[in-house]
Amino acid sequence: MPRPVYILSYILLSMTVTFAAYVVSLQAGFDRLAQTGRVRIDQTSDRLLGQLSSFKQLPNILARHPTVMRAFDPKTDLDGLNGFLSNTALLSGARTIFVVNANGEIVSSSNTQATLGANISDQPYMRAALNGRLGFFTALNPDDDARTIFISRAITPHPTRGVVVVAVDVAALEFEWHVDEEALAFFDDTQTAFISNRSSLAMRNISTLEANQTHLFGHPLWTLGDIGELPDEAMIQSKYLPRLEMTARVFLPTQTARSAARLQAALVLAILFGLGVVLWALWLRRKNLSEQLAIEEAANFTLEARVEKRTVQLKLAQYQLVQAGKLTALGEMSAGISHELNQPLAAMQNYAENGAKMLDRDRVQDAKENFGLIKEQIHRATRIISSLRAFARKEKETIEPVNLTEIIDDSLRLAETRIVDAGVKVQRFVDTKSVMVMGGHVRLQQVVINLLTNALDALDQSDEKDILISLSQATQTVTLIIRDTGEGLENPERVFEPFYSTKDIGSSKGMGLGLSISYGIIGSFGGEMSCRNHPMGGAEFSVILQKAAS
Numbered sequence: 001m002p003r004p005v006y007i008l009s010y011i012l013l014s015m016t017v018t019f020a021a022y023v024v025s026l027q028a029g030f031d032r033l034a035q036t037g038r039v040r041i042d043q044t045s046d047r048l049l050g051q052l053s054s055f056k057q058l059p060n061i062l063a064r065h066p067t068v069m070r071a072f073d074p075k076t077d078l079d080g081l082n083g084f085l086s087n088t089a090l091l092s093g094a095r096t097i098f099v100v101n102a103n104g105e106i107v108s109s110s111n112t113q114a115t116l117g118a119n120i121s122d123q124p125y126m127r128a129a130l131n132g133r134l135g136f137f138t139a140l141n142p143d144d145d146a147r148t149i150f151i152s153r154a155i156t157p158h159p160t161r162g163v164v165v166v167a168v169d170v171a172a173l174e175f176e177w178h179v180d181e182e183a184l185a186f187f188d189d190t191q192t193a194f195i196s197n198r199s200s201l202a203m204r205n206i207s208t209l210e211a212n213q214t215h216l217f218g219h220p221l222w223t224l225g226d227i228g229e230l231p232d233e234a235m236i237q238s239k240y241l242p243r244l245e246m247t248a249r250v251f252l253p254t255q256t257a258r259s260a261a262r263l264q265a266a267l268v269l270a271i272l273f274g275l276g277v278v279l280w281a282l283w284l285r286r287k288n289l290s291e292q293l294a295i296e297e298a299a300n301f302t303l304e305a306r307v308e309k310r311t312v313q314l315k316l317a318q319y320q321l322v323q324a325g326k327l328t329a330l331g332e333m334s335a336g337i338s339h340e341l342n343q344p345l346a347a348m349q350n351y352a353e354n355g356a357k358m359l360d361r362d363r364v365q366d367a368k369e370n371f372g373l374i375k376e377q378i379h380r381a382t383r384i385i386s387s388l389r390a391f392a393r394k395e396k397e398t399i400e401p402v403n404l405t406e407i408i409d410d411s412l413r414l415a416e417t418r419i420v421d422a423g424v425k426v427q428r429f430v431d432t433k434s435v436m437v438m439g440g441h442v443r444l445q446q447v448v449i450n451l452l453t454n455a456l457d458a459l460d461q462s463d464e465k466d467i468l469i470s471l472s473q474a475t476q477t478v479t480l481i482i483r484d485t486g487e488g489l490e491n492p493e494r495v496f497e498p499f500y501s502t503k504d505i506g507s508s509k510g511m512g513l514g515l516s517i518s519y520g521i522i523g524s525f526g527g528e529m530s531c532r533n534h535p536m537g538g539a540e541f542s543v544i545l546q547k548a549a550s
């Protein structure tokens with residue numbers, strides 16, 4: 001797949017995950033907010049009920065109080081009652097306490113400015129009290145429009161005679177509250193916020209608030225617009241309170257939950273972005289690595305190809321060197337060989353002439369003997385020629401069992417003239433019976449001839465001219481040792497190096513290749529070649545070969 005598709009998918013995935021994170025976080029935030037709202041409503045209504053409970057007790061106590069009970073006696077001192085009510089109001093924190101007769105006329109009041117005799121029989125709290133219940137009603141105070149809670153109770157023991165009413169100022173109750181974080185209001189049955197911890201909410205009808213209502217995650221949300229002290233957008237939690245006969249509503253600002261969700265989403269996005277960058281970097285690294293690997297592989301491939309080509313060239317060069325070495329040896333031998341062939345030829349000529357003479361004289365038996373001698377010479381010549389032919393021939397590079405004694409014999413025969421001419425004595429410590437080793441006839445002969453030629457070269461200037469050839473056998477190997485009595489090796493460590501030669505350059509000798517080629521040949525047979533200066537003087541070369549299974 002091409003790269004842009006990956007990137008696009010990753011971006012899409014990141015956006016989806018970010019959005020999901022936002023939604024999940026917002027929902028959790030809203031749920032927490034709703035929970036807070038419920039707690040706030042409980043706390044606030046408990047607080048309000050706590051404040052009101054003492055006021056609720058007050059009419060009960062006053063309804064049984066002797067001073068109040070005597071209010072309707074004709075002899076009653078109303079001023080005294082007014083004073084008592086006024087004291088009680090001061091002590092309890094009530095706004096006003098007043099006593100009303102059965103007709104609904106105010107007979108006595110804690111408020112000295114109150115219009116005594118005013119008729120309030122139509123007030124709902126009056127009807128409730130006269131019916132024997134505790135009257136509990138909210139209303140605006142007729143004098144000053146102050147929000148007031150009226151609590152009423154019929155005066156005992158004659159309920160129909162009159163009612164005592166305690167008026168509580170709502171603003172005074174609210175004043176005692178701490179500053180709450182969230183705006184909260186208690187709505188009456190006309191849906192007007194009668195009690196609230198925000199003054200701007202007081203006496204506000206709900207219809208002026210419900211600007212735009214939506215729901216999110218099952219929570220009602222109101223977009224309130226510009227209403228002082230209220231958040232622009234609020235989650236509404238509400239609860240009907242039967243004891244107050246009011247509905248409490250708390251206005252929870254959603255802004256914090258929204259910003260928290262946005263922050264969380266931003267965090268997730270940042271993490272995803274970071275992860276994306278890391279993935280990108282890793283991808284780049286991997287790409288670089290694989291490119292580098294490909295380059296290295298290509299380089300290796302070229303190198304290997306080059307090595308292979310060089311190996312082939314080297315093999316060819318080595319093969320050519322072997323041939324060159326052979327030709328050198330052949331050149332050295334050719335003079336001796338022609339001499340070698342001359343001998344049997346001269347002998348044959350002699351025998352033939354003699355044979356002819358014998359026949360002339362009818363000495364058939366003698367002539368026959370001469371023919372036999374000729375045959376022997378022919379045999380000798382044939383063997384010399386065949387050794388030479390075999391040597392010059394290009395041999396296949398196979399390894400097979402060959403007869404080492406035969407190879408030594410052939411080599412000595414080829415070098416015989418030079419040996420005899422130089423006055424060298426060859427001592428063979430070799431059994432005449434065949435010793436089979438693994439190798440190639442011609443190549444092995446080339447090695448032996450090379451060793452013999454080097455020995456003859458070394459003996460050129462020597463007084464004692466001996467070449468010792470020995471053959472010993474172990475279970476797996478056969479060792480051929482050729483030793484001479486010459487000056488010995490100048491530098492035994494270097495003799496197998498190609499082109500190392502101490503012989504005069506320019507002569508037919510002195511290529512410095514003979515021993516290095518021989519070393520390679522023996523190695524190719526799985527054998528070993530080494531040399532040393534013999535303690536008694538002269539050089540000694542050892543050739544170890546694998547024995548052929550017989």
Ligand code: ADP
Pocket residue numbers: 450454455458484486487488489490495500501502503509510511512513514515516539
């Ligand atoms: P070349 O005979 O052409 O010099 P070789 O590889 O056959 O090359 O021999 C390398 C060198 O090893 C010779 O030049 C000579 O110094 C030394 N060497 C080899 N055989 C003998 C020996 N039998 N006695 C002394 N030195 C020898």
